[in-house]
Each structure stands twice: as C-alpha cells, then as structure tokens.
Amino acid sequence: xxxxxxxxxxxxxxTKIENPSISLPLALLSHYLLxxxxxxxxxxxxxxxxxxxxxxxxxxxxxxxLFFALKFPFGSNxxxxxxxxAALGNFLDxxxxxxxxxxxxxxxxxxxxxxxxxxxxxxxxxxxxxHEKEKLVFKFTKGNVWxxxxxxxxxxxLCLWLLLT
Ligand SMILES: [Zn+2]
Numbered sequence: 001x002x003x004x005x006x007x008x009x010x011x012x013x014x015t016k017i018e019n020p021s022i023s024l025p026l027a028l029l030s031h032y033l034l035x036x037x038x039x040x041x042x043x044x045x046x047x048x049x050x051x052x053x054x055x056x057x058x059x060x061x062x063x064x065x066l067f068f069a070l071k072f073p074f075g076s077n078x079x080x081x082x083x084x085x086a087a088l089g090n091f092l093d094x095x096x097x098x099x100x101x102x103x104x105x106x107x108x109x110x111x112x113x114x115x116x117x118x119x120x121x122x123x124x125x126x127x128x129x130x131h132e133k134e135k136l137v138f139k140f141t142k143g144n145v146w147x148x149x150x151x152x153x154x155x156x157x158l159c160l161w162l163l164l165t
Pocket of ligand 1: 001031035092093122126
C-alpha cells in the first residue's frame with residue numbers, strides 16, 4: 001500500500017492501544033496485513049517521473065504522523081510513541097530503500113540477511129508489488145485500479161474515524 005494508509009494504521013495502533021510493547025510490534029506487523037489486502041500502488045522508485053508520487057505520499061504521511069503526534073505535548077513519551085508507530089508502520093517498505101537506490105530494484109530474496117527474509121515475506125503477502133498473477137491470493141483484483149484505490153481509501157477513512165472520534 002501507499003505510505004498514507006500504513007502511517008495511519010501505525011498511528012492508530014500507537015494511539016489506541018495504551019501499552020507500547022503491544023502497540024508498536026502490532027504497528028510493524030500491520031504492514032504485512034495491509035499489503036495482504038488487495039490494493040494498487042506503483043512499483044517503488046526514486047528515479048524519474050514516477051518518483052513524484054512517492055515523494056508526495058511521503059510528505060503527506062509525514063504531516064499526518066506529526067499532526068497526530070502533536071496532539072500530545074512535543075517531546076513527551078506519547079509524542080514519540082505515535083512517531084514510532086508511524087515509522088514502524090512503514091518500516092518494512094523503508095528497508096527496501098538501500099536496494100531501490102543502489103540496485104534500482106527491490107531487495108534480493110536470495111540471501112539470508114534480515115532484509116532478505118523480510119522481503120521474502122513481503123513479496124509472498126503483498127497483493128500488488130511485482131507479483132505474478134498466478135501467485136496471488138486475490139487474483140481478480142490485480143490490475144483493477146478502482147478496487148486497489150478503494151481498499152486504501154477505506155483503510156484511511158477507518159483510521160481517521162478511529163483517531164478523530
Ligand atoms: Zn509494503
């Protein structure tokens with residue numbers, strides 16, 4: 001999914017679950033769950049015109065993270081827990097950054113490094129990025145941009161509703 005739903009899921013968990021030793025691991029794992037829901041994104045890249053969407057997504061996500069963190073006093077424990085929740089919600093995409101910059105591709109799944117193992121799980125569950133259609137769980141939604149955007153809008157609306165009510 002795009003960064004915005006991942007960020008809001010992390011923020012929602014960090015805000016609504018009082019114990020950070022529960023909420024923060026859940027924020028990390030929420031990434032796999034959201035990527036398992038049928039969705040549409042671009043293949044991530046830092047180069048060319050396609051990268052503009054990635055930067056816009058990042059700036060909106062950062063603003064949302066700060067907005068909800070600043071509902072608590074700046075620098076307080078709660079403030080940092082919300083920031084961490086937002087960061088952990090995106091962490092499994094963030095570990096792809098070195099490979100995206102250096103190889104201009106997703107990390108290899110062939111080594112035994114932690115990044116490689118995380119990428120292997122990511123690639124298995126993610127219903128969008130770089131999948132052969134035959135390997136998907138939700139085949140009918142692959143390539144359907146409207147369903148792929150709709151599921152992310154629903155995620156965003158649900159999180160905002162939980163956060164703002
Ligand atoms: Zn992902």
